[in-house]
Amino acid sequence: MTTSSDTGTRTPGITVSSPETTDLRAGYDKDGVVQVPNLLSATEVATIRAAFMDRVAVDHSLAINDGVPEDDVLARFPRFVHPHRRPDLEVGKLALDYLLDPRIFGIVTTLIGPPLGAQSMFYFKPPGARGQALHQDNTFLRAHPETCIAAWIAIDDVDADNGGLAIVPGSHRTELVCPEPADLGESFTNAQVPVPDGLSTVQTVMKAGDVLFFHGSVVHGSRSNTSQDRFRRSLIFHYIPESSVEIAAFYHPLVHPDRRDVFIAEATGGGPCGDLLDGMDA
Structure with a gap:
């Protein structure tokens, strides 16, 4: 489904x-995912891109250890997790500012009600990088009783060739599915879930500055970046409803829109799928 507000080629x-x-709300209720074109300007995208590229060239202190081999391109361009917790750094200030940016925060509020910020991430995904197997975000965040929502900001133009997201519309109406081992030749994470019966994947097509908003139960993932010279950088935020009563400890402290820290009960155990590594969502 598309609307008259479309600009250029976008995800069918x-x-x-x-x-x-x-x-916007009707599409989210129906499919669990909506795409908003041109939410960030070209200048904003260029500023974010330059700041994170400058940081990754000299410092990996914001990176999560995904256990990739030293000769893997992702060892040079690891994903950054929770940069918003380092506002003393340029990338941290940018992450915190955009996590709470009224344009993004306002849409999240429209879709799930008053939210709290739970996570920021930056993916570099250079040419040759593996993708990430199909998964559901709330398997890891374990927000309860409601789920999380992602705001996935394209920092480069995105399509199948450079490893854009594949997403399964309608899968937000399914239960969380416990992951199985993934093909490590295609995915840098070793967990995948099947496409629910009767549904199918859709390949995203996005322009830099577009934002994809999707429900925490939506099945999504990506293939390898098979392009010769195109990064697929993305700035990603997760939010949970302010009414949530628990979340996995990895995501504390949560961020209130007035920038103060918020703590709720910690989800205990491994959730519905046993013991899983926190912080592995994307």
Whole structure:
């Protein structure tokens, strides 16, 4: 489904809508995913891209250890996790500012009600990098009783060739599925879930500055970046409803829109799928 607010080529099969239209909430309720074009300007995207590229060239202190071999391209460009917790750094200030940016925060509020910020991430995904097997974010965040929502910001133009997300519309109506081992030749994480019966994947097509919002139970992942010279960088945020009563400890402290820290009960155990490594969502 697309709307008259579309600009250029965007993802077929999901709602593409401006923030002001009723299609936004209707599309999210129907598919669990909506795409908002041009939410960030070209100048903003260029600033974010340059800051994170400068940081990764000299410092990996924000990186999570994904256990990739030293000769893997992802060892040089590891994903950064929770940069918003380092506002003393340029990348941290940018992450915190955009986590709470009224344009993004306002859409999240429209879709799930008053939210709290739970996570920031930056993926570099250079040419040759493996993708990430299909998964569901709330398997890891374990927000309860409601789920999380992602705001996935394209920092480069995105398509199949450079490893853009594949997403399964309608899978937000399914239960969390316990992951099985993934093909490590295709995925840098060793966990995958199957596409639910009767549903199918849709390949995203995004322009830099577009934002994809999707429900924590939506099945999604990506293939390898098979392009010769195109990164697929993305800045990703996760939010949970302010009414949530627990979340996995990895995501504390949560961030209130007034920038103060918020703590709720810690989800105990491994959730519905046993013991899983926190912080592995994307």
